[in-house]
Amino acid sequence: MESQRINILLQKYFEAETTLAEENELITYFTSGEVDENLKMYVPMFSGIKELLADENPGLGDDLMNHILESEHREKLRYRWMWQMVTGVAASGNAGCEFLRQSKPMERHVYRS
Amino acid sequence: MLARDFKTDVLPISNKLLRFALQILQNEEEAKDVLQDVFLKLWQKRDELGKVENLEAFAIRMIRNRCLDLIRSRRTVSLELVKKNRQQEEDCSDADYLENTELAGLVKRIIAELPDLQRTVIHLRDIEELEYEEIAEVTELNVNAIRVNLSRARKKVRDEILKIQNYGITENKHIAAKVL
Numbered sequence: 001m002e003s004q005r006i007n008i009l010l011q012k013y014f015e016a017e018t019t020l021a022e023e024n025e026l027i028t029y030f031t032s033g034e035v036d037e038n039l040k041m042y043v044p045m046f047s048g049i050k051e052l053l054a055d056e057n058p059g060l061g062d063d064l065m066n067h068i069l070e071s072e073h074r075e076k077l078r079y080r081w082m083w084q085m086v087t088g089v090a091a092s093g094n095a096g097c098e099f100l101r102q103s104k105p106m107e108r109h110v111y112r113s
Numbered sequence: 114m115l116a117r118d119f120k121t122d123v124l125p126i127s128n129k130l131l132r133f134a135l136q137i138l139q140n141e142e143e144a145k146d147v148l149q150d151v152f153l154k155l156w157q158k159r160d161e162l163g164k165v166e167n168l169e170a171f172a173i174r175m176i177r178n179r180c181l182d183l184i185r186s187r188r189t190v191s192l193e194l195v196k197k198n199r200q201q202e203e204d205c206s207d208a209d210y211l212e213n214t215e216l217a218g219l220v221k222r223i224i225a226e227l228p229d230l231q232r233t234v235i236h237l238r239d240i241e242e243l244e245y246e247e248i249a250e251v252t253e254l255n256v257n258a259i260r261v262n263l264s265r266a267r268k269k270v271r272d273e274i275l276k277i278q279n280y281g282i283t284e285n286k287h288i289a290a291k292v293l
Contacts, residue, residue: 014271016263020242045274048220052240055132055217061124067149068156 002029003036010042027053114159123155123162126169129241130176136236137180139225147179170243170250177233177251223273224266231266234259239267 009026012018018026029035030046114122127148134144155162155172165171224232233252237243245256252259 014264014267016238016260016267020244023239023242041275041278042271044216044278045220045271048216048218048274049239051215051217052132052220053242056128057131060127060131061120064124064127064149064152065120068153071153 003039006036006039010039114162116159119156119159119162122168123152123159123172126172127152129169130172132240133173133236134176134180136221136224136232136240137177138183143183144180147176147183151175151179167247167250170247173237173241173243174251219274219277220270223270227266227269230254231262231269234262235266235270238263 006026006029009018009022013023013026027046027050030039030043031050035043130151131144131148134147135141138144138147151172154175162168224235227235230252234248237248237251238245243251245259248254248259249256254262
């Protein structure tokens, strides 16, 4: 009786007409260890799919968050370095202008004399 | 979106996204790079993520686009890599899988050899358990086209596994006949 239902579900599955619940039912049946002899040929397919479903790396989320925070930190350092460069250039520019401004009256004085 | 929400809503789908990237690229290092890029972008745009209706489908589409870009650039830059992958595939024949008890590896390999759309659709449905509407959002196909591609993909996976099983039986009979 059950194998009849599974046969119908299989037909629907291969026509892409099953629901997710029905697909889970197929996986549960074919990985139960109690499969009808005539349907055993489908065991590898559904067992393989079940194994793929469970393929998880529990630390992946933490690794990604670390990568994100490190990238942000690097970016902040880069901006800080750029800001220091800009302010450094501006400061030396100012100092240069100030030097010229102060030296000009002396030059004028020299020319006059 | 707050950093706390990002951790609870976005980070848990990372395994799903990595599996999908791996399925497309068939290269763990590249898949992880793509995943990191996409997560960094999601993090930088976290203030706008609240407006996204289906975050999972949105992120999967980002992964798919990024992977396809990478494949395109890979094709234009390096033919060597293609040759290398082909050689590896040839070295790893179906007969090896008869001795391989890891069925996930077998199914994964058969799915990897499917055409792009069939591969994407079967992965999203059978491994990531997405609804048809969500797959439509990722692939920008209509539900009918998705069903057609999924049906073809499932039948091909079934036929390949049956072919390998039958080959195993024939081989075993051949060995048994030799022994007798």
